[in-house]
Amino acid sequence: EKGGYDHFMLKEIHEQPSAIFDTFRGRLLSDKGIIKMSGVEDNMKRFLNADRIIIVACGTSWHAGLVAEYIFEDLARIPVEVEYASEFRYRNPVIYEKDVVIAISQSGETADTLAAIKLAKSKGAFVFGVCNVVGSTIARETDAGAYTHAGPEIGVASTKAFTTQITVLTLIALRLARAKGTISSSDYRLQLLELELIPDKVKKALESDDLVKSIAAIYKDAPNMLYLGRGFNFPVALEGALKLKEISYIHAEGYPAAEMKHGPIALIDENMPIIVIATKKGHYEKVVSNIQEIKSRKGKIIGIVTEGDEQVRALADHVIEVPESLESLSPLLTTIPLQLLSYHIALMLGRNVDQPRNLAKAVTVE
Ligand code: F6R
Numbered sequence: 001e002k003g004g005y006d007h008f009m010l011k012e013i014h015e016q017p018s019a020i021f022d023t024f025r026g027r028l029l030s031d032k033g034i035i036k037m038s039g040v041e042d043n044m045k046r047f048l049n050a051d052r053i054i055i056v057a058c059g060t061s062w063h064a065g066l067v068a069e070y071i072f073e074d075l076a077r078i079p080v081e082v083e084y085a086s087e088f089r090y091r092n093p094v095i096y097e098k099d100v101v102i103a104i105s106q107s108g109e110t111a112d113t114l115a116a117i118k119l120a121k122s123k124g125a126f127v128f129g130v131c132n133v134v135g136s137t138i139a140r141e142t143d144a145g146a147y148t149h150a151g152p153e154i155g156v157a158s159t160k161a162f163t164t165q166i167t168v169l170t171l172i173a174l175r176l177a178r179a180k181g182t183i184s185s186s187d188y189r190l191q192l193l194e195l196e197l198i199p200d201k202v203k204k205a206l207e208s209d210d211l212v213k214s215i216a217a218i219y220k221d222a223p224n225m226l227y228l229g230r231g232f233n234f235p236v237a238l239e240g241a242l243k244l245k246e247i248s249y250i251h252a253e254g255y256p257a258a259e260m261k262h263g264p265i266a267l268i269d270e271n272m273p274i275i276v277i278a279t280k281k282g283h284y285e286k287v288v289s290n291i292q293e294i295k296s297r298k299g300k301i302i303g304i305v306t307e308g309d310e311q312v313r314a315l316a317d318h319v320i321e322v323p324e325s326l327e328s329l330s331p332l333l334t335t336i337p338l339q340l341l342s343y344h345i346a347l348m349l350g351r352n353v354d355q356p357r358n359l360a361k362a363v364t365v366e
Helices: 008-014 014-022 044-047 059-076 111-122 137-141 160-180 186-207 209-219 230-250 257-262 284-296 311-315 331-348
Strands: 053-057 081-082 100-106 126-131 144-147 224-229 252-255 271-278 300-308 318-322
Touching: 008 014, 014 160, 014 186, 044 160, 053 059, 053 111, 059 081, 059 160, 059 230, 081 144, 100 111, 100 160, 111 126, 111 137, 126 160, 137 284, 144 160, 160 186, 160 331, 186 209, 186 318, 186 331, 209 300, 209 318, 209 331, 224 257, 224 300, 230 271, 230 284, 230 311, 230 331, 252 257, 257 271, 257 284, 271 284, 271 331, 284 311, 300 311, 300 331, 318 331
Parallel strands: 053 081, 053 100, 100 126, 126 144, 224 252, 224 271, 271 300, 300 318
Antiparallel strands: none
16 A cells, blocks of 8 residues: 555655646647646636736645746736734635635645635635545635645655645746736746756655665654745745654754844754755855855754755755756745755654644544
8 A cells, every 4th residue: 555665655755757747738738838727728818817826725736836836926926915814714815806825735635725715715815726625625615726636644744745736836926827817928938848847856856765765864863844935945944944844853944045144043053953944046046155154053964955066065954856847836846855864863763753732634523
């Protein structure tokens, strides 16, 4: 049942190339240069009429929402707000009939996300679901939606659900960008072609497994870790930290790299491992200078870099390479070594990787 892997989590991490492929199969028709998603097509008027999109979700799905915020705003030029469902539902939020609310949920059963959907519907907003579990409560309660088609995710720590959620949301953003004319036809085609290459590049990123394992062995006893990223990869830093906390019980924080000097830099000394996502294009020079700040305070640097990188390699204690891609697609690649790092550390510490303490796969009570 674990397909030869020791844990569901590891199996699901390795399933990501095919899971992402399944997510865009039949939807991304790059030869024709089109994206076909009936849930979006049938409701195009609602999408195009919206002055903003509100994304509601919890946990890892909320992180996918944050990535989507960057993608929607960049490609489709629609303002996006990303809300913790649990805060949104109790805040007396301003919701307009013209709003499009996107609810993201792997299980489709998360109580707070469901309540946020009901609230948005009662105010007349159009609610679109991005779920993995077919026929789940959220899939049924939303006005329309798109499944991630990631297949069953058994490990409590979400992995392939996250990358497939980002894939679906990218497809939606691209479709809307095309409809709105906010993307040129050449950029649009490039995005489709690059998205199609992602499964193979994820496969390549998975080849870092042995290297990641050796890095895990060095830092497994650290009491704290920091994760830094900028732009599209800021939410990946949050997700990397969440993965580590959940399954290894090591305290970790994710930050936008530039926020470091506003407080967390005080934490840095020779005992603090810091994972920095520093891919090419993504404000690379700025991240390099953040790395220099860390180095001068003797922090241990693990860089997630683009293949062939030299500048970060010269500064960092370790680098893990991922293939080059478009900046907006890079989260699908940079996430991979962070998932593996959490897995190996948790395993080395003897944790129950698939069923971490105190956690449930679906949080059906608030
Ligand atoms: C993280 C994790 C949780 C879930 C969160 C939302 O690894 O598993 O943070 O992401 O409980 O769950 P869904 O997506 O099912 O609504």
